[in-house]
Amino acid sequence: MGTTASQLRKDLLSEYQELTFLTKQEILLAHKRFSELLSKEDRNLTRVPMEKVLSLTELKSNPFRKRICHVFSTSDMKDGSLTFEDFLDLLSAFSDSATLEIKSHYAFRIFDFDDDGTLDGGDLEKLVNCLTGETDDTRLTPEEMRQLISNILEESDIDKDGTVNLSEFQHVISRSPDFVSSFKIVL
């Protein structure tokens, strides 16, 4: 990759501008924040481990932070570590100018906890637990969870196969006008 801690080459900058939804300022800021995550000894590493990424203030308290790292990581070891380009992909998907299709696509992948391409009951349960809080006193009771999951599947599972696939998910998202503005992370 050849990026140093101080400077981003101009040709790379214009290439990134073309490939992502980010503006030049946003890419430069992302580069600065990403370089801060690399400590002095890891100067020649190109991947930032997941723990360091999760220390960013924008991600620190997000309940979906681990899933976000896993989705955007291109690491072979599936450990959620991000290169700078993965990081830019992340910011691009969460940026102001990304389209609804891109956002809903990535949201689907984030919610798909077992990475099998559909949202089944287990995924939905984990999703709801992330939304309400992981501790015991903030979870729904098992009956409430059952009732909620059956309601969700009844509303959004159109082909009645017991799971929500990408098109059904995008159909629900398209009816909600706030999604684009709430699915946003800006540094």
Place this chain on the structure above:
Amino acid sequence: MSYIALWRKALHKIGGHFGGGVQSYFMFLRFLVVLNFLSFLLIAGFIFIPSIVFRSTSNSNMTVDSTGPEACRVYDPNLQGLVVFYQYFLDLLSGTGFMEYSYMFYGYYNNTVAESSGFHYNLPLAYLLTSVFYFAFCLICIIARMGSALRIAVATGSGAAGSYSKMVFTGWDYGCQGYRATKLKQKSIHYQLQVDLEEERLQKKALSLTLGQTVGLCSLRIFLMLVSLALIGGAFFGIFQATVFSQAKVGAEGILGLFWVYLPSIVITNRNFVVPFMCDQIALFERYSPSTTIIMALFRSVFLRMISLGVLLFTLWSQITCFKESKDCQLCQYNNKEYPLGETRVGQEMYKLALFDFLITIAMLILVEFPRRLFVDHCSCALTRWVGRQEFLVPPNVLGLVYGQTVVWTGALFCPLLPLINTLKFFILFYCKKVTLFSNCRPAVKTFRSTTSTIFFLVVLLFGWGLALVAMIYSLAQIHPSMSCGPFRSLTMMWSIVPKTFYTLSLTTQDFIFYMGSQAFSIPLFIFSCVVLCYVAALAAVYGKSVDLLKAQLKLVSDGWGEKSYMT
């Protein structure tokens, strides 16, 4: 309306941190600030500024003195020269002394009829018509706002299909940063899901009840409603007895005298705390769904508070006009010994109510909420954990606002500057409540939907308006105006200025207005307005049907689309 720009950022921040319910309280407060300000502009334009102008030109031949007995026309507002310095402060708090004979109250306005080179301005008529129009203007504003809120509620539909998946898939705000904000959002999502699920469960259970069980539940609810009505009735009887007792004991000296004077207020305050608490306990047995319980509690508290105000007004008027036919009233048809200027007295009472309401809110903030937060944050004993931080409860706060506004409406006829005072009061209240919200309060666990809550706040406000309207109509039509001062001093009834001026109009105008009142005009008008009403009702039905049709079509499209993908 141009108020959209006022406080927009602050409201957005409040909504993001504390949810839609709290935000709707602050939006309601903003609406009241603007309403009061516009009313003040109305009153200033037609009453206040002409009065200043006429006073400064001071043509004494413009005022018409009353023709009643000499004793009734005496009015000495006790303008002393040098007074003790704290007297000014006491006068400011109670509206007496230097404030009594000023533009604040009814008594200062003259019944000038200014005529100069073609310009004719009848101040008493302007006073009356402005007050009437002020009520109409407030009603129109409230209904317009209710209409826009209803439109949103009908279009989105509370609890529309697809709400669970929408809430779960799109409910999270990824821009939410910080541990506290995240926990808040999670808690509110949790509560919202729980409430929706419970309502659905209750609905299913209600449908599955047998006839016998339904009858039993209904009779239980009716019985409990009668019990709560009896409680409220008992409270009013207590207030009435306390007021009568207090009036009988007037003149007692010292601390005991002070106690007797404040007895009605003490009883009212006690009732305001005790009765809602008991109604809450009753509500536990009624087994309504959570949102219905909140609404019922709000209506009961409103009922209680409004009628406390009504009892106070009733007692005041009965004192001034001697319901008990005592000999004080025979000379001037009102009690001129104790109330030489009864209208000012009523205005003073309303002014005092508004002011004390404000002072007590500020005092509660400083003396209760801030110390509570300091106590909870710095001590960590079991007591603080049980007490916890203050929770911003929306219904009692909304009631406070509606009560304040009702006081202003009842008092506006006698204290024309009261809307201005109320504008300032609510303006300062916004900032105080915002400060206490962000520093002292934890978010309420129980939230309710913001669209339906706006409508309920406005309905409750209409109750207050109705009470003030009754008070105003009674004042205009029944009370004999004071003969010593005020714009209606030469009349037997406030409303009679209208017929009097009417007969000074030119004959053609009189004939025209008589024609408008006659049957030849009013019956066609009535028929025409019935036709318009039927048309609007039909239009509303058509729109309702088309909304349902669109909703069904949406469902059909999704099913049909599912069919297509199933077949491929």
